[in-house]
Amino acid sequence: xxxxxxxxxxxxxxxxxxxxxxxxxxxxxxxxxxxxxxxxxxxxxxxxxxxxxxxxxxxxxxxxxxxxxxxxxxxxxxxxxxxxxxxxxxxxxxxxxxxxxxxxxxxxxxxxxxxxxxxxxxxxxxxxxxxxxxxxxxxxxxxxxxxxxxxxxxxxxxxxxxxxxxxxxxxxxxxxxxxxxxxxxxxxxxxxxxxxxxxxxxxxxxxxxxxxxxxxxxxxxxxxxxxxxxxxxxxxxxxxxxxxxxxxx
Numbered sequence: 001x002x003x004x005x006x007x008x009x010x011x012x013x014x015x016x017x018x019x020x021x022x023x024x025x026x027x028x029x030x031x032x033x034x035x036x037x038x039x040x041x042x043x044x045x046x047x048x049x050x051x052x053x054x055x056x057x058x059x060x061x062x063x064x065x066x067x068x069x070x071x072x073x074x075x076x077x078x079x080x081x082x083x084x085x086x087x088x089x090x091x092x093x094x095x096x097x098x099x100x101x102x103x104x105x106x107x108x109x110x111x112x113x114x115x116x117x118x119x120x121x122x123x124x125x126x127x128x129x130x131x132x133x134x135x136x137x138x139x140x141x142x143x144x145x146x147x148x149x150x151x152x153x154x155x156x157x158x159x160x161x162x163x164x165x166x167x168x169x170x171x172x173x174x175x176x177x178x179x180x181x182x183x184x185x186x187x188x189x190x191x192x193x194x195x196x197x198x199x200x201x202x203x204x205x206x207x208x209x210x211x212x213x214x215x216x217x218x219x220x221x222x223x224x225x226x227x228x229x230x231x232x233x234x235x236x237x238x239x240x241x242x243x244x245x246x247x248x249x
Contacts (some may be wrong), residue, residue: 004032006057010226012070012131013056015189016077018225025081071127078185087185089116122171122178122186130164134196157202165206172208191216
């Protein structure tokens with residue numbers, strides 16, 4: 001079987017699906033997308049693939065690969081399917097004595113240490129910190145008011161407004177995208193937690209983050225990655241996409 005991504009729409013697997021679509025890997029059948037429900041994640045068949053019972057998982061029978069950490073899947077996908085470095089940094093330029101003179105003329109074909117470090121830092125920060133923080137908060141606020149912990153909700157919103165939001169805004173700065181003027185994996189990845197922040201009303205004080213989210217949502221690949229069905233009239237207005245999927249207890 002071709003490399004396969006096991007995907008639950010509107011979870012952290014959605015940015016990976018969007019990235020694969022932007023890389024033309026889905027359209028050319030380089031990667032198969034198996035769309036699952038939350039119930040599917042707990043079936044014996046799926047638990048053989050991902051014993052954690054979470055989304056996503058990725059398999060490649062030809063190379064005997066079975067992985068389920070979203071960060072590892074994303075990194076592998078970029079290494080294998082983004083060979084032209086459209087969405088992630090090129091390798092670092094080696095400055096050893098044998099190559100220094102010949103490589104100086106083609107340094108634009110390589111990444112700087114800062115570019116690579118920034119990319120890797122943001123990728124990890126979004127997956128390990130920003131996404132789980134906002135997902136947990138959003139799911140909690142969907143409980144009946146009587147069951148919500150108001151102190152937790154208030155302190156979490158304060159933390160976003162005073163720590164997480166400013167950090168992301170500072171990294172974005174005045175650029176069109178996180179890595180500069182060209183869209184990258186980071187922009188697709190951060191759209192998932194920013195969507196949660198938008199639903200929570202947390203982006204009102206962060207207009208540049210809100211504008212970035214709208215750019216990602218306005219791409220045709222967003223509908224494919226986040227929903228079962230494309231909007232009927234083919235429009236891509238970002239206002240129509242605030243729904244999320246919440247796992248059952």
